[in-house]
Amino acid sequence: MAWHVAIKLSKLKPGKKKMRTVAKKMVLIGQVDDRYFATEALCRHMRWPLAYGAKVENDCIRCPLHQTTHKIDTGELVEWSPFPLFPPYGKLVGKMSKQKDLKIYETRVIDGNVEIKID
Ligand code: FES
Numbered sequence: 001m002a003w004h005v006a007i008k009l010s011k012l013k014p015g016k017k018k019m020r021t022v023a024k025k026m027v028l029i030g031q032v033d034d035r036y037f038a039t040e041a042l043c044r045h046m047r048w049p050l051a052y053g054a055k056v057e058n059d060c061i062r063c064p065l066h067q068t069t070h071k072i073d074t075g076e077l078v079e080w081s082p083f084p085l086f087p088p089y090g091k092l093v094g095k096m097s098k099q100k101d102l103k104i105y106e107t108r109v110i111d112g113n114v115e116i117k118i119d
Pocket of ligand 1: 044045047048064066067068081
């Protein structure tokens, strides 16, 4: 495990997210209030890039495509592909892939940068 600079603090704002490649991994880095988080960049459902349209609310990140939701502090799955509700297309698409938690990376702030810990 090693720490890697992911992004300058000045590039982030509360509620905003950025996708970056760090140590050959695509990661999503974001800010909620005065906290920072980092997750894998692609939705676990069908690999949508979460930087494009994902919402971060109530300590969860929700993919815009089929609304799969994970906790941003642990990556734990909250809801798997519930959208759209009718026709029941979302549930059908959800069954096409195995339910998985989202990978979360530890973050820290050093010298004006957000760093993340990667294997
Ligand atoms: S791709 Fe994200 S919920 Fe389907």
